[in-house]
Each structure stands twice: as C-alpha cells, then as structure tokens.
Amino acid sequence: MKIQSSVLVHLGFGKYVRSDQVKAIVPIEEDRGPGRRTFVHLVEESDPIIASRAEDTIVRDLVQEPREVTQARQQQEILQDLLVDLANVNATVRRISRDEGGLDLDLLERRVRQVLETESK
DSSP: OOOOTTOEEEEETTEEEEGGGEEEEEEOOTTOBTTBSEEEEETTOSSOEEESSOHHHHHHHHHSOOHHHHHHHHHHHHHHHHHHHHHTSOHHHHHHHHHHHOOOHHHHHHHHHHHHHHHHO
C-alpha cells in the first residue's frame, strides 16, 4: 500500500486534502451522521478535519493509483497478452490472414513490440 504524493483526496462537501499530508483517519463514533463520518488528522495540524465520507472510502482513495497510471498499466497488459497470443499463431495461419484477409500479423507483432519498448523507457 503506497500513498501517492500530491494527489488530492475528496473528503466530501467540497473539502480536499493532499494525500501525503494525512497522518490518521478515525471514524466518528459519537454524534456520527450526515456530514460527520470521519476525523482526518493532517501533518502539522492539531485539530482534525471532519469529513462527510466514510473512513474506508477515504483510505481507498488515499492508496489508489491515479487513473492515468492504472489505464496505462491496463493498456500495456493488453498489449503483452496480444504478443503472447500472436506468438502462438503458426506460419500458415499468418500467411492466410495476410493474403486472404489483409491482416499482417507479423507487422502487428512488430508494432506492438515497438510500443511496449517505447513505454518501458
């Protein structure tokens, strides 16, 4: 579990905090209700912020990777899966696919490798 630095975490009702400034999250037990779900303690602050979101949703947002990183990783995994599948296509099927269907699997495989090599740099 890793806290992403400088990512804003939504606490509800227009309140946001930087994820790397949160030092503790405590559920409110007494007088808990709408708009009062969680105490969020921040670094160098003596009083906690009262959040309207539940502690588990705040923690999930604190440790979640930014959406762009997650999407890029998923795209890379899809391309890697495609390479594995392409490696299992025999020469006859590749030739028929290219000659009859206009789909050059060798070219596709080279292009996928190039994209993955570029992304890994």
